[in-house]
Amino acid sequence: MSHTANHDPNREIRIDVPLLTRVEGEGSLEFVARNGRIESLQLRIFEPPRLFEKFLEGKDYSEVPNIAARVCGVCPIAYQMTSIRAMEKVFGMQESPWVHAMRRVVYYGEWLQSHALHLNLFAAPDFLGFSDVIHMAHRHPEDVRRGMHLQELGNDMLRLLGGRSVHPIGLRVGGFFRAPPKHEVADLVDKLLAARDLVREFVAWAVGLPYPKDEQEFVSIAVRHPHEYGINEGRLASDRGLDIDFSEYPERFREHQVSHSTAHYSMLDGSSYFLGPLARMNLNFDLLPAEVQDLARELGLRFPSHDMFHNVAARALECYLAVVDSLNILQAYRLPNRPWIEPTPRAGVGHHCTEAPRGMIYHRFELNESGEVIAATMIPPTSQNQARLEQNLNVAMERFGLQHADEQLRELCEKVIRNYDPCLSCSTHFLKMTVHRE
Amino acid sequence: MIAGVGSSHGADRLGWEVVDALQQRPLPPEVGLYHCSLPVELSSLLLLSKYAIVVDAMLGHGPVGKIHVLGADNLPQARFSSGAHGVGLSDAVGLAIALGFEPRNLSVVALDVVQPDAVWDPEWVAVLTQAVLARLTEELEKIP
Secondary structure, three states: OOOOOOOOOOOEEEEEEEEEEEOOOEEEEEEEEEOEEEEEEEEEEEEOOOOOHHHHHOOHHHHHHHHHHHHHHHHHHHHHHHHHHHHHHHHHOOHHHHHHHHHHHHHHHHHHHHHHHHHHHHHHHHHOOOOOOHHHHOOOOHHHHHHHHHHHHHHHHHHHHHHHOOOOOOOOOOOOOOOOHHHHHHHHHHHHHHHHHHHHHHHHHHOOOOOOOOOOOOOOOEEEEEOOOOOOOOOOOOOOEEEEEEHHHHHHHHEEEEEOEEEEEEEEEEOEEEOOOHHHHHHHHOOOOHHHHHHHHHOOOOOOOOEEOOOHHHHHHHHHHHHHHHHHOOOOOOOOOOEOOOOOOOOEEEEEEEEEEEEEEEEEEEOOOEEEEEEEEEEEEHHHHHHHHHHHHHHHHHHHHHOHHHHHHHHHHHHHHHHHOOOOOOOOOOOOEEEEEE | EEEEEEOHHHHHHHOOOOOOOOOOOOOOOOOOOEEEOHHHHHHHHHHOOOOOOOEEEEOOOOOOOEEEEHHHHHOOOOOOOOOOOHHHHHHHHHHHHHHOOOOHHHEEEEEEOOOOOOOOOOOHHHHHHHHHHHHHHHHHOOOO
C-alpha cells in the first residue's frame, strides 16, 4: 500500500459501500469524516435472518448435527461440534478418550482448510499487492500451490471422520458414526508426515508477509483447557481475568441490536472483545506442543501480542499445530470397540463453547424428556467480533491518517476487516464503493 | 475427471445430482467423479486431472433447460451459481490455469435454470446427464 499523503485531511470524506460483494452474507461499509475527524464508520450487516435456531425447534436431538452443519459451508464442524457437546451435557454424557481425540482431529481439519484458504487466497494478495489470487498465482505459483495443498490436506482430515469435507455427516451425539479403519488413518498419517516441512514453510511465508503494524487495546477471549490448546473443552477465559464455565456465558455476555445491522452485537460486561487465532495464542500459547512453540520463537513471534495483524501469524501457526497435533494423535490410533456412546435422552439445558476457525462459538440447547429441541441459541464468532472490528477500523483509520486518498483508506479498511476472516469479508476486493466528496 | 459443482440448495444441487446419476452408469475406471462445493476445491481437482468436465447449474438468459457446453475461454463471469466466499467457477478455473492446467482440456456442461430459485425439475438431471455422457464420449473417442 502506497503511503502517498497529499490530500486535505479536513476535507469531507464519505465512503459509501452499499453492497459488500464477494462475501458470505450481505453487508456494507459507511465511512464519514469531516474536519479531520471520523464521524461515522459502520460495518452494516443486513443479511436476512437465517432462522436455523427456529428450524431446530421440535427436531429430535439426532437430527441437530446435520442441520447445524448447514449453517456454514466453511466451518460446519464448529456448529456440529458445539451443538453436539451442548446436548451431551443435557444428557449427562462424558466424552470417551477416543472420541475426544478424534474430535480434535476433525476440528483441526476444519482449521487447516479454513486457515489455508484464508491466508492463501484472500489475505496474501492484499499484502503482496495483487488484485486477487489468480494474479498472485502467476508470480508466486509455488506459494499458491502450497496453500492449496494444505487446504486439501485439511479436507482429507475432514473426510476421514466426517465422511465428506463439505457439510460432514460423520458426527453424532455420543461420538462418530464410524471409526476409520487403520489403513485409512495410515494413509492420512503419511500425508501429514509429508506435509510437515511444507506447513513449516507456509508458516514462515505467512509470518514474512508485509502486513501493517496495528497495535491496539483489546480483550482476548478463548476457550482454555488445563492440559491442551483449547478447542472443544475447557472454560472461557480472557486476558483480563475472566475464567467461567460455559454455562455462565449468558450472564456475562449480552447481545444487543444496533440500527445499522441485523447481526447482534455482543458485549462482555458491556465492552467489546476479540476472538480468533490471535486471541487463542494470547491465552493458550503455553499449551502448544513444544515444537510449535519452538517454531514461533524461531520466527521471532512473541505472544501475547496486541498487534492486530499478528492474527495472520497466529492463524498460520495454528496450521502447523493442526498437522503436528493430528500426527501425535493419529500415530497412536487404536480402533475403539464402538465409536460412539449411546445417549439416553432427558430434559434439560446445555451450554457449550468451542473454537471455530475464526473464534469462539456458543450454543445453548434446551431439550424435553424425549430429546426434542425446545429452544436453541447459536452465537457465531463473526457477530461477537463485530463491535471490536468497528473499533479496530476506527483506530486504524485515525492512525493511518485522513490525508490519504480515498482508495488508500478503502484498502486499509479491507485489510482490517479481512484480518478477522469473518464470513462477510473473506474474499478479495469485496468493497465496491462510491466516494462522495462534499 | 467429472466434477459436479454446487450446493444442496434448490437448483444449485444440479451438478451434484448429475454426479450421483453418473455413479450408477458404467464409466471407464479412469474417470473420477467428484462433488465440489467450494469452488477452490475445483482448482485443486483440475490440477490433478488431464481432462475435466465440470457440471453446473447456470443462471443464463434461458430458456430454462437449455444445455450450454462451454470452454475455459468463454466462461461467463459470475453467471453460474455464485460461489462461497465470492469465488465463482470462472475464478476457480482461472486459478487452475494460472497454475498450469491446460484450458483446452476443460469442458463445462451446464443447464440453464435462469433463476437461482427456479422450481426444481427432476428431468433436468436426466437431460444434463445425457449431455455430460455425450461430451465424455466425444473426448474418449479422441484418445488413440
